[in-house]
Amino acid sequence: xxxxxxxxxxxxxxxxxxxxxxxxxxxxxxxxxxxxxxxxxxxxxxxxxxxxxxxxxxxxxxxxxxxxxxxxxxxxxxxxxxxxxxxxxxxxxxxxxxxxxxxxxxxxxxxxxxxxxxxxxxxxxxxxxxxxxxxxxxxxxxxxxxxxxxxxxxxxxxxxxxxxxxxxxxxxxxxxxxxxxxxxxxxxxxxxxxxxxxxxxxxxxxxxxxxxxxxxxxxxxxxxxxxxxxxxxxxxxxxxxxxxxxxxxxxxxxxxxxxxxxxxxxxxxxxxxxxxxxxxxxxxxxxxxxxxxxxxxxxxxxxxxxxxxxxxxxx
Numbered sequence: 191x192x193x194x195x196x197x198x199x200x201x202x203x204x205x206x207x208x209x210x211x212x213x214x215x216x217x218x219x220x221x222x223x224x225x226x227x228x229x230x231x232x233x234x235x236x237x238x239x240x241x242x243x244x245x246x247x248x249x250x251x252x253x254x255x256x257x258x259x260x261x262x263x264x265x266x267x268x269x270x271x272x273x274x275x276x277x278x279x280x281x282x283x284x285x286x287x288x289x290x291x292x293x294x295x296x297x298x299x300x301x302x303x304x305x306x307x308x309x310x311x312x313x314x315x316x317x318x319x320x321x322x323x324x325x326x327x328x329x330x331x332x333x334x335x336x337x338x339x340x341x342x343x344x345x346x347x348x349x350x351x352x353x354x355x356x357x358x359x360x361x362x363x364x365x366x367x368x369x370x371x372x373x374x375x376x377x378x379x380x381x382x383x384x385x386x387x388x389x390x391x392x393x394x395x396x397x398x399x400x401x402x403x404x405x406x407x408x409x410x411x412x413x414x415x416x417x418x419x420x421x422x423x424x425x426x427x428x429x430x431x432x433x434x435x436x437x438x439x440x441x442x443x444x445x446x447x448x449x450x451x452x453x454x455x456x457x458x459x460x461x462x463x464x465x466x467x468x469x470x471x472x473x474x475x476x477x478x479x480x481x482x483x484x485x486x487x488x489x490x491x492x493x494x495x496x497x498x499x500x501x502x503x504x505x
Contacts, residue, residue, distance in 0.1 A: 201228030202492040203436055206479050207288060208232045210434040210499035216240040217285030220276075220426075222269035222419060223247065227255040229288055234259055244279070246272070248318040268318065270415035273422035283428040291416065292438040293317075293406065310370050315406045325405040329366045334358045344413070344441065345404030353401065376401065403439065416442055420449045424470050427502040433471065438494045450500040471500035 207229060211219065215238030221230045224245035233243050234257065243262050246269045256264045265275050269289070276284070313326040328340065337354035341347040353376050360366060360375035377394070407413060423433055433450065437443035448457035453470045460468045479497035486493045 200489045200491070201226070201232075202290060202489065202495045203479065203481055203485070203497045204228060204232055206497055207290070207434050207436060207499075208236065210474060210479075210497065211286040211288060211432050213237065214241075214285055218242045218244075218281060218283070220244045220272070220284055220287045220423075221246070221289075222272060222287060222423075223290045224252055224255070224264065225290065226252070227257060229290060230262065231257060233288065234262060237261055242281075244275070244281075246275075250319065268415055270411075270418040272419050273426065276422075276426055281426075284423075284426050284431060285428060286432040286434065287423045287427065288434045289419070290436045291442050292436075310368065313367060313369055313372055313405075315402075315409045317410050321410075323409055325372075325409050326365075326367050328405055328408055329357055329372060330361055340408045341401060341404045343404075344407040345400035346440070347397065347400050347404065349397075372401075373398065407441075413441060413445070416445055417455050420445065420455065424449065424453065424502075429502055429504045431502045432474070433500045433502070435498050437496050437498070443496055443498075446498055450498055470503055472503055474499040474501055 211233065213219065213233060213236040215236070217237070219233055219237070219242070221233060221243065224230055224247035227245070230243060230245045234241075237243060239261070241261055244265055245256070245262060246265045246267055248266065248268045250266070253264075253266075256262070263279065267275060276282075313324065313329065315325040316323075329337070332340065334354045334357075337357055338350045341353055342350035347353060356378065357366065357372075357375050360371075364371070366372055366375055376398075427433060435446045437446055444457075445455045448455050450471045450473055451457065451469060452459050452467070462468055475498065479499075481489075481492040481495055
């Protein structure tokens with residue numbers, strides 16, 4: 191059954207990001223995070239008959255959202271393979287790339303996927319359900335140091351060591367397979383419906399969100415995939431082409447900022463003989479663009495969003 195786009199996923203910073211692409215009617219563009227297709231449809235509305243748009247997504251749930259438009263090519267794949275797919279389709283250069291990172295509202299609202307602690311479900315978190323490793327696999331097979339590293343690096347959890355130790359102790363008694371079992375393991379108490387409501391409203395909500403974020407990033411190898419995609423995009427964008435990225439947490443935002451300012455994800459600055467910074471990009475917006483108060487009220491997911499836009503320099 192086809193799910194209406196507006197109920198599947200509400201696009202964030204839609205007008206601002208599409209304006210940032212500075213679309214040429216006959217250009218070739220890529221939306222590497224197709225999702226519900228909101229950004230893609232907006233791009234298509236500005237393309238002429240000779241324009242092309244490629245949309246990437248690894249989740250089979252989005253297939254019902256794919257527009258029937260001969261200018262559009264859907265690629266069911268992780269965006270880390272951007273370079274390979276463009277080569278497959280004979281595309282040497284693109285005029286712009288759009289990325290709305292993080293998790294779609296559909297993933298958070300579908301209780302069966304295990305992305306949110308708001309629902310009682312299996313601890314899954316795979317964006318591509320044909321992948322083998324789930325969040326439950328991470329929780330039950332990683333040793334204490336590995337778990338600590340995941341929570342500290344990807345969730346920036348201050349008590350990562352304590353959480354990892356609690357998980358290891360809990361899984362010695364039972365296999366942690368559901369979101370509720372995970373919450374019980376890290377909080378040290380059995381969760382009831384009343385506890386669920388309390389957790390949702392308590393100060394633990396932010397910490398739990400960080401833990402779930404860390405597991406999701408690890409399961410889907412998000413940071414390495416983002417690095418590979420950004421490097422590929424840098425090589426594919428023609429001079430004058432635009433890179434438009436929406437981020438939601440500091441780890442991915444730092445990587446995007448570094449690529450745009452220095453041309454590498456580490457942020458290593460290279461200077462020419464005269465001390466001028468050498469970068470493949472020029473920032474279009476020196477200050478990040480954030481959603482308006484009105485958008486944040488309408489779409490809570492947008493509250494942590496940051497939009498960065500850069501233009502490819504001459505090679």
